[in-house]
Structure formats: structure tokens, C-alpha cells
Amino acid sequence: MNLFTAFINNYFIMLPSNLEDVKTAWAIDHLDVIEKLRTDSEGGLSSAESARRLNIAGPNKIESGKKISPLVILINQFVSPFVLLLAIAAGLSFFFKEWLDGIAIIVVIVINAVVGFLMEFQAERSMDALRKLTTVPARVMRNGKLVEVPSEDLVPGDILFVEGGDMITADARLIKTSQLQTDESALTGESLPVEKNITSLPSDIQLAERTNMLYKGTFVAKGNGYAVVVNTGMSTELGSIAKMVQQAKQAATPLEKKIQSFSKKLIWITVALVIIVFIAGVLNGHELVAMLETSIALAVAAIPEGLPIVATLALAFGMLRMARHHVIVKKLSSVETLGGTNVICTDKTGTLTQNKIQTSFIQVNSSASRIDVDIPNISIRWHDDESITGHEAFEHLLRVAALCNTASYQYENNIEKESGDPLEVGLLKMVYASGKSVEEYRHQFTKADEIPFSSETKVMATLHLNSDQNYYIAAKGAVEELLAHCTSVLEGNDIIPFTEEKKKQWLMSAENRAQSGLRMLAFAFRNTNEKEKDLLHHLTLAGVIGFIDPLRPEISAAIEECKSAGIKVVMITGDHPATAKNIAQQLGLANQDDEVIHGRSMKPYKDLSEEDKNEWLKASVFARVNPGQKLDLVTLFQEKKMVVGMTGDGVNDAPALKKADIGIAMGLRGTQVAQEVADMILKDDAFSSIVLAIKQGRTIFDNIRKFVIFLLSCNLSELLIIATASIMNLHFQLFPLQILFINLVTDVLPALALGVTKSAPHIMQRRPYSSNIAIIDKKRWTAIFVYSAIISITTISAVLSSHEWLHSAERWNSELCNNILFYTLIFSQILHVFNMSFEKGVSFFKTEIFRNKYVWIAVAACILLTMFSYWIIPVRKVLVVTMYSWLDWAIVITASFISLILIQLSKKMNWMI
Structure with a gap:
């Protein structure tokens, strides 16, 4: 009996139908949930264990509605008034003893039915192939590392990591959060984001009030967190709803x-x-x-x-055919709109450029140098001033780059494994090439709190506890934004006051570099004895880093093709105006004399005068634009009877993507929210794919x-x-x-x-x-x-x-x-x-x-x-x-x-x- 019990516990304990112990996971302490699911909050499951559980629990997917069988498709070919009329004609032929005519008409009816069946059956198969082309990834801890896996491979016990913009791919109990908010309107109808925490709740609490749970099909609006998966597939709350709506009819396109x-x-x-x-x-x-x-x-x-x-x-x-060229069109009806598109509002990074962001320039104190990051040789080649490596500010620059960062990067056996924001990956590459260990930094400075990057603040900050039980604040962001939070600057080994004159010098230097096409970010830090909530004050500037993202080689030809096709291309970016203009000039989108419209100068749509509207309509480059302004821009184009295609990758882009006639989400770097509301997904993030579509x-x-x-x-x-x-x-x-x-x-x-x-x-x-x-x-x-x-x-x-x-x-x-x-x-x-x-x-x-x-x-x-x-x-x-x-x-x-x-x-x- 003991052997049988052990077999049951070791093999069948993870079946979703047997998860009674965690059925009300919100009412159980998160540590107890982890214990009951036999997982590790730090390392997650092993590959072997996750494969075993997947074999038992089945794939984490919502079953599609009952498909129409081939027999039903065939029968439907005969349920036509015209076929009925033909059958009447055959009946009349037989009645008047025109046997040959009657038989021939019956043969024609059968042939027509077979042809119709084959065409409809093939259309259904083609659409099935399209559905299989899109897969949603999930980030989980496996074998002690954060890796990306298909969401269908999630199993109970997986430790799931989510951050702003992600679609949640399973029902999970939160175990760690950082300013986490989710949009659960798909399940609860509540339009406002829900603040999340890890505190246990009463077992009879309503779904909309379960603030320590994540649910499949909802979205992360802000922050990030870790959660242990408790239900997958049809056992999720979304699965329960899906059972009720599987047979809903699709409206005509x-x-x-x-x-x-x-x-x-x-x-x-x-x-x-x-x-x-x-x-x-x-x-x-x-x-x-x-x-x-x-x-x-x-x-x-x-x-x-x-x-x-x-x-x-x-x-x-x-x-x-589009899918073979890395374009997934989600709706048949979108094909019509694609053909009539006459304005494309496009992001710069990864769409017009290669999204292979690398550090190209470093400035600390009064020293500055162009650099090349050499991953295979674990070295940084300095073009101008190699003495930067001896500055204390450079050490802080590396530390902040490693700590104020949610990406991951590994280089083993000449193979790069990376996930996260490309710019943050570029920073980790720089740290790796300098001979430092990101893991060592993160082990030495344990993260205690975080202010995630947002398109509104353009700044990110993290709080870390070191081995001396003191705290270290690491911050990075747009130069003009982060410098506003700095009151001192590190020069040599001394922290000195950051005067307005010095700020102007740093800003001017960054501006000059941005005009040459670099994307500039500032890095700052502060040591403190106490755990603070407000991380963005009295910071010390360590230095600035310039990033380069080469243009895609085919982009110029694609933009020329747009011009000949009568399509206006508008570049909308959060980058510095000088950087944006430099790129636009290289692409032929703007001339030297053309003005770049800065987000700060953009009035709310309701306050726009006709002169303002005309200025927007004439412009081809918009810089430092926030999501609300993107939405206003789409509204203006549509007001002028233009058919607008809008690209986006973040959760905040969702309103503009939905508002646009054709919402175009990025497949590589796009969040699941953006991909969900978009009409079209670019698997390779390339602008040329939009033109092809x-x-x-x-x-x-x-x-x-x-x-x-x-x-x-x-x-x-x-x-x-x-x-x-x-x-x-x-x-x-x-x-x-x-x-x-x-x-x-x-x-x-x-x-x-x-x-x-x-x-x-x-x-x-x-x-x-x-x-x-x-x-x-x-x-x-x-x-x-x-x-x-x-x-x-x-x-x-x-x-x-x-x-x-x-x-x-x-x-x-x-x-x-x-x-x-x-x-x-x-x-x-x-x-x-x-x-x-x-x-x-x-x-x-x-x-x-x-x-x-x-x-x-x-x-x-x-x-x-x-x-x-x-x-x-x-x-x-x-x-x-x-x-x-x-x-x-x-x-x-x-x-x-x-x-x-x-x-x-x-x-x-x-x-x-």
C-alpha cells in the first residue's frame, strides 16, 4: 500500500483535477502554495519535471470550439436553393422519361458539390495553418534560470515572471511583486487596473477582488512580479468561460x-x-x-x-503568402484595409533599425570615448580614451547597468542567449565584455524594490540591499529626465554638487551626440542606510552611455516604394529629437530644414487649432511622444479621411493600435497586449514587411x-x-x-x-x-x-x-x-x-x-x-x-x-x- 501511495504521490499529484489543496490558492499563504506544488520559488522546475507534468496535465491551451466535420461541409453543399432548383429540373426530366438528361443533371450536382466541398475544406485547412503560426511565449524559471517557453508548455508548479505589457498565460498565485497592476477587464468587466500583492485572502472572496492572483488572458498594465502556476488550459477561469462561448458564430467580414x-x-x-x-x-x-x-x-x-x-x-x-514573409494577419477583413492604407505611423527602434542595440559611446567625468563591444574576446575596444576604465564612475556605470535591468544575457559555447529589452541586453553585453559578472553584481546587491520604466517618466530605478545591510539605488533614463533628479555628480573619487552650469554642459554634450544618431541614456546612483520608497531624489550622476542601432539595409528602398505608392510614412519615437531627425534624414523622411515635433509641444487633441493640425499633418518625425499623443495623431489622420497603419510594441501603445485602421504589433519585441489588440503582427519587426503586406x-x-x-x-x-x-x-x-x-x-x-x-x-x-x-x-x-x-x-x-x-x-x-x-x-x-x-x-x-x-x-x-x-x-x-x-x-x-x-x-x- 505504501508503494502504491508513493506512486500516486510521485506521478499523479500534479494532475490539474487533483489540485484540491490549491484550488483556493488565494486563501493560502504563498509559501504553502509553493510547498504543496512541490516547486522551488528561486529555481523553478527542472526540465525533466516540467516535461513529466506536461505529459500528465496536457498542454496549456484553450480548446477551440467543435470544428465542422468534413461530412457536414459536404452536406452543406447540397443545402442551396440553386441546387434545389437543379434537383427539381432533374426530377422533371425523370418524370418526362428524359433519363439521360436526369442522370446528367444529377452528375453535375454531385460534381458541383465535390468542387464546393474541396474548396471549402481547403479554405478551412488554410485558416487552421494560419492559426498555428501564432504562439504566445511565457517567461518561467527552469533549472534555476529565467527562460522563454511556449505558453502551451506551462504546467502547475512553474514559476512565472510577468512585467508590463505581458499577457498572462496561466492562472497563478503571486509570490513576489513590484508595483504590479493588471487589467482584468476581460474576466471581470472592471476597466481600472488592479493593484496586486501577495497577502492571503478569504476563501469566499469574489474573482474581481483576488488581488494575489493572476489569471490567464488578462494583461499586466504596470510593474512586474513572480507567481507560481496553479491552473492551466481549460482548468483556468478563462477556460471555464471558453466552454460557454466556443460555439459562438463569427460575424460576417x-x-x-x-x-x-x-x-x-x-x-x-x-x-x-x-x-x-x-x-x-x-x-x-x-x-x-x-x-x-x-x-x-x-x-x-x-x-x-x-x-x-x-x-x-x-x-x-x-x-x-504574407506569413512566409513574416507577416501574420489576424483578420481576413484586414486585408481590404491594408490595400487602402495611405499613412503608416511607425516606431523607429527595431522597425526601421536592426534592433541590435550596442553601446557605442561612454562619458564619465570629462572623459569620453567611442567603443566597440567584443563579446567573443570578452573585451571593450576603446577608440579615444581608455583611461575611463580607471575611473570610479565607470565602476558605478557598470553596476547600475547590471542592476537597473530586467533583461538576461548569457554567452556559452559561442551561443548567445538573451531575453528582454534590446537596450538592456546591450547594457548586459557591455558588462560582460568588460570582464564583470552580472550574476555576481545581482547576488551581491539583492533587489528590494523597483520603479519600472514607463513611457511617461522615461526613467527606471531599483533599490538593492548589499552585504553590509546598506541600500544602493540604481537609476537610468533619458538624459534630460534623469538629470532633473540628480543633485550631485561623481568626478574622480569625489561626489560634488551638480550645478546648473554642469547640468547644461552634460545636456549639451548629450545633445551633440544625439545629433550624430546616438541614443543617449544617463546613469545615476545613491547609497543610503534606509529603505526608501521615493528612489528618484538626490541622485549622483555616474555618466552617460550612447547606443547605436544600425538601420535595416532594405529600409530605404521600402520607404521609396511607399512614396511611389502614395503612402505617407511618419516616424514616431520616444528618442531624442536630434537622434530622430538624424535617422529620418538618413532614410529620406526629412530634410535638414524640416522640423521635428517634440512631444512637449503637442497640445491635447481637443485644444488643437487648424494651424496646429496642419503642422502635424505636414510633419514626418515626432520625438519624445507619449501613447496619448500617438492616439491623438491617429485621430487627426482619420479625421482627414486617411487610412492609418500604426505600429506599436508596448502595453501603452494598445489604444493607438486599436484606434488605427490597421494596428501593427511587433512579433519579436512586442508585448502580448499589443499583439492581442493589433490586426497584424510582424514576426521580424521589419518595416519592409509592412510594405510587403x-x-x-x-x-x-x-x-x-x-x-x-x-x-x-x-x-x-x-x-x-x-x-x-x-x-x-x-x-x-x-x-x-x-x-x-x-x-x-x-x-x-x-x-x-x-x-x-x-x-x-x-x-x-x-x-x-x-x-x-x-x-x-x-x-x-x-x-x-x-x-x-x-x-x-x-x-x-x-x-x-x-x-x-x-x-x-x-x-x-x-x-x-x-x-x-x-x-x-x-x-x-x-x-x-x-x-x-x-x-x-x-x-x-x-x-x-x-x-x-x-x-x-x-x-x-x-x-x-x-x-x-x-x-x-x-x-x-x-x-x-x-x-x-x-x-x-x-x-x-x-x-x-x-x-x-x-x-x-x-x-x-x-x-x-
């Missing part, structure tokens, strides 16, 4: 609404023409049943019911328009031919099965090929189109009618020419006329796909359509299917086709190419789009 809108117009056009065809046929003596079959088949052929699926496939294909957005919308125009002009040509033949009581007409066959051959493959066409040559040289523009506007509706008319006229002319030139001595041969009409229409529609390029001034043979290999494959497949209808005798009998001579075939091919040439001529002469 704007694109789907646009498709529905113009489909309604098409239905009315179709209904009107079908009624005309039916009445004219009956009045001209055709059989009622035959005309009913023709009308139903015509209605089915005219309405492109697979259009929403093809559109979804095109979007999913384009989004996956806009280009792809324009391409996708263009492609949707192309296959919509193609489908409608082809289907409308069938309507016009049949309506003309019925009204004029011509000796020839298309049969119902022929209409269905034409629709099957010419609609599916070319439409899909158009949906994956690469971008047109000059797509980024056009002005952005309005986001509220219809898929098919008045100009394109006109083009559709003209294209349909040309195809209809050349097709009917082919029949008349054949009779006039080849068979004038004979009486009208209705079967031959029907065959010429049938094949001419098919080949005209197949060739019509090459008319779907709308680029001006581009040779026909150099268009994106002509160079699309999928179009050629689709054309070849359609021609083969068409010829099979002639070669395969049973199919030939069903379709009632028998061509008489090669001259008849010559007329068919000639007429088909004439329709292509006439449409091309109409486009060349600017008659049509």
Missing part, C-alpha cells in the same frame, strides 16, 4: 458583406433575364418543361454561388475583383446569348445541360488561378483606393456588360458566319448551329481570362495574368475537358454535340480569338478598365 451586396444585385439581374427568357421561349412555341429546365439551369449558371469560398481561398492563400493586400483585393469580373462577364454572356436567341426566336439555342457544362468548365479553374495571381507590375505605383469602395463599382459593372456583349456578339456571329459561308445552300441545321454556339462560347470564355489584367501601359505578353503559370494550367485543363466532351462518346451524346468539319472548328477558334482581340482593343483605347 466587410468583404463578405460586399460580396453579399453585389450578389443581391446580380440575383435581380438574373431573375429579370431568366423571366424574359422563359416567357419569350414559351411565346415562341418551345415546350414548357424544356424552357423551365433552361431557365433553372441558366439561373444556376449565372449566380456564382462558390464566390465567397473562392474569395476566402484567395484571402487565405494571400495571408499564408500592403502590396499583398492590394494584390488580394485586385485578384478578388479580377475573378469576380471574370465570373460575372462569363455568366452574363450566357444570359445574353440565351435571351437574344429566345427573344429573336433564332434557329439555335443552348440546352440546359450545355449551360451547366460551360459553367463547370470555365468558372472553377480560371477563377481559382486568378485568385492566386502575383501582384501587377505597377501595383505599388498607384494611389491607395478608398476602404469603402465596392468590389464592383459603376465603372466595372459597365466593363462587365461590355465584355459580356462582345463575347455574346462574336459567339452568335460565329453561328451566323458558319451558316452564311459554309452551309448557305442548306436549310438551318439547328444541331450544328447549337454546336458552334456551344464551343465558341466555351473557348471565348476560356480565353477571356487573359483580359483580366488592368494595368495601363503594360504589354499583353508581360501582364501578371499572362505570366501566371496557374492560369496556363487552368486554360490547358479547361481545353482538355472541353475536348473530352467531344471525344468521349457518352458525354457527346448527353451534350448533343457533333461537329461536321474542320472549317466549322476554324470558325469557332477564330471567333473566340476575335472576342479576345476586341476586348483588348477596347481596353487599349481606354474604353474600358
